[in-house]
Amino acid sequence: MTTVTTVAMAGLVAAGLLCLLRLLRGRSLADRVVALDALLLVVVSGIAVMAVRRDSDTFLNVLVVTALVSFIGTVTVARFIERRGT
Amino acid sequence: MSVVDVIASALVLLGVTFTLLGAIGLQRFPDVFARMHAVSKPVTLGLGLTLLGAALHLDAPGAKVKLLLVVVLQLTTAPLSSHMIGRAAYRAGTELSPDTTIDEVTAAELEHG
Numbered sequence: 001m002t003t004v005t006t007v008a009m010a011g012l013v014a015a016g017l018l019c020l021l022r023l024l025r026g027r028s029l030a031d032r033v034v035a036l037d038a039l040l041l042v043v044v045s046g047i048a049v050m051a052v053r054r055d056s057d058t059f060l061n062v063l064v065v066t067a068l069v070s071f072i073g074t075v076t077v078a079r080f081i082e083r084r085g086t
Numbered sequence: 087m088s089v090v091d092v093i094a095s096a097l098v099l100l101g102v103t104f105t106l107l108g109a110i111g112l113q114r115f116p117d118v119f120a121r122m123h124a125v126s127k128p129v130t131l132g133l134g135l136t137l138l139g140a141a142l143h144l145d146a147p148g149a150k151v152k153l154l155l156v157v158v159l160q161l162t163t164a165p166l167s168s169h170m171i172g173r174a175a176y177r178a179g180t181e182l183s184p185d186t187t188i189d190e191v192t193a194a195e196l197e198h199g
Contacts, residue, residue, distance in 0.1 A: 004095040008099060015108070018112060019109050029178075035121075038129050048136050048137050063153075064155060
């Protein structure tokens, strides 16, 4: 299981870096919001993989909260973009 | 490794693959709407598969409930947030990719005034 989680973590780090690159390059605010949303989902996956690796369920509360905050944050910024423009 | 662990490993790796593909799409696709399409579906699917794999591996009943709760939450909220970002970006006048062939919103507005 350790090998599997190591490979999975490597993949998630690569995905996170790609999201971060899009977050920095952006072009429009909506691009950055999409990238941030994806980055948070990658973080949620990473927490789950870490829980599997350590065989502990300590982090899982963080996982639920992160998933909720990612949704609320995205919707809030979407409303902001709609009012203010790009 | 038991059979359950093999299935869990396969699910986690498949989920990570989908997440990585979504992130690559986020880099490669030309405009906000295409990128959103690349992110919302594969990354949500990847997250769901990864969390299902984790739920198979972890033994505590609370852990399974929490992981499944996150999967359900993600499946219900991902379409909502994508829809809201897409609508906000379009109304804010975000430029479409030059490769766009059909713009149904503008077409409908021209037709109905």
